[in-house]
Amino acid sequence: MLPAEFDYAAPASLDEALALLAGGTNIRILAGGQSLLPTLKLRLDRPDLVVDLRKVPELSYIREEDGEIAIGALTTYADLVASDLIDSGVARCLAEAAASVGDLQVRNLGTIGGSLSHADPAADIPAAALALDASLVARSEEGDRTISAGDFFHGLWATALKPSELLREIRFRMPANGGGAYEKLRQAASGFALVGAAAVAEMDGGTIEAMRVALTGVSSGPFRLHALEDRLVGETLSEELVREACDKAGEAIESPLSDAHASAEYRVAMAGVTARRAILRAAGQWR
Ligand SMILES: Cc1cc2nc3c(=O)[nH]c(=O)nc-3n(C[C@H](O)[C@H](O)[C@H](O)COP(=O)(O)OP(=O)(O)OC[C@H]3O[C@@H](n4cnc5c(N)ncnc54)[C@H](O)[C@@H]3O)c2cc1C
Known part of the structure; x- marks a missing residue:
């Protein structure tokens, strides 16, 4: 089935994306599209506007900062699996969760931010985020808001994110032991x-x-x-x-x-x- 009609925007920066989100409520973010596109095609969701994040370069990274790992929301499962940093210590639960997702095509396109924001009750990444006691950084035009993984999931496909926010980053501690x-x-x-x-x-x-x-x-x-x-x-x-x-x-x-x-x-x-x-x-x- 084809999706119902919607407007489409592909911002080139995070600020541009946030301005679009601030402009309405019936807006969906497109990341890897592995859950959103089937939902639209089945007409289970009919947004007015889809904001495609894939041209926003500053959302895809894995880095170590002050004893913490920081991961950009647009980082794919495949990026997580390929990262030596994620395949070590406590982070290995995330590497293994990402490696277990769907098939190669889903892992090449699907993102950590998309998985967490979609909050499917059978998704793998949310369990890893809880075990890591991760902090999820939401961003709106008002700035960053940090939500602990324990407060983020609100049941079936529901999270603490507000309509004007996107998930920007996932952070967690890397203890040596x-x-x-x-x-x-x-x-x-x-x-x-x-x-x-x-x-x-x-x-x-x-x-x-x-x-x-x-x-x-x-x-x-x-x-x-x-x-x-x-x-x-x-x-x-x-x-x-x-x-x-x-x-x-x-x-x-x-x-x-x-x-x-x-x-x-x-x-x-x-x-x-x-x-x-x-x-x-x-x-x-x-x-
Ligand atoms: C064949 C198949 C098999 C799969 N198998 C598994 C599996 O084994 N395990 C598993 O966990 N998942 C599985 N999935 C789901 C897959 O992991 C999706 O990739 C994931 O649920 C969504 O990530 P995405 O980047 O594709 O997000 P999208 O589909 O683009 O978006 C999903 C939702 O999250 C929102 N969103 C996306 N990014 C953000 C953001 N940064 N901030 C705020 N909101 C955002 C979107 O608006 C949308 O509502 C499978 C999917 C398919 C098609």
Whole structure:
């Protein structure tokens, strides 16, 4: 099906894009187009104006600044996968999440900012952003507004972004003693997560100093497993400890999804398995 008619603008700078966003409310940003274009073609959305960000050069970068990683919103999954910086330490959960997205074409076009802003309940990147405790920098004509990943996702396809804002940057800390991992059971056709778990561990020798674990694909949005994290922090890492802590992880899922691809019971049961694998790899054990 063809989309309903809309106006189209391709600003050449961030300021130009922000001015366009400030001029109305029924406006959509086009990044990689991997979710927006199908939505428009199915006429699930009928914006008045589409603002194409792909000619805005200052939104695509990966850099290290003051012990933090900063990633521009227009950075593609393929860029993340190819980056040695992202394939290291805690950031590896992001590299693995990006590598697991869809197929090569989707990874070449889809962007980190598009994934986070779209907030699909089965998307991979949001779980990594939560596990990294990332800061998401929104920008409007009024300036920057920093939103923690924990406050960013508001359920099914909903985020804290205002209509006049775009997501400009994603930032997170790179502790020297940290590791990250992403585990996913894929839906065979699309590659979307039936259950996905991102984990970030900070270790002091064999002791778990910090642990953050987030699930995706199992309910209306991604979320952290705070009780499980609390059970692990301060303990000596062992497979038995992690297995015991993850055993009932699925019970934390409120209103688990059930569809043609996987039942709620399956998702609940697999939540603990994916979480356990991600935690052990993030902490430097298992495979
Ligand atoms: C065949 C197929 C398989 C897929 N498999 C997976 C998968 O396995 N895992 C997965 O996670 N995803 C998967 N996806 C979805 C894919 O990851 C999309 O790329 C992603 O959801 C959106 O990123 P995008 O850059 O393409 O954004 P777009 O499609 O351009 O935009 C998506 C939405 O976000 C908004 N937006 C985009 N950028 C910004 C910004 N900077 N600030 C504010 N709003 C913005 C747009 O207005 C739009 O509403 C798949 C998609 C396809 C087509």
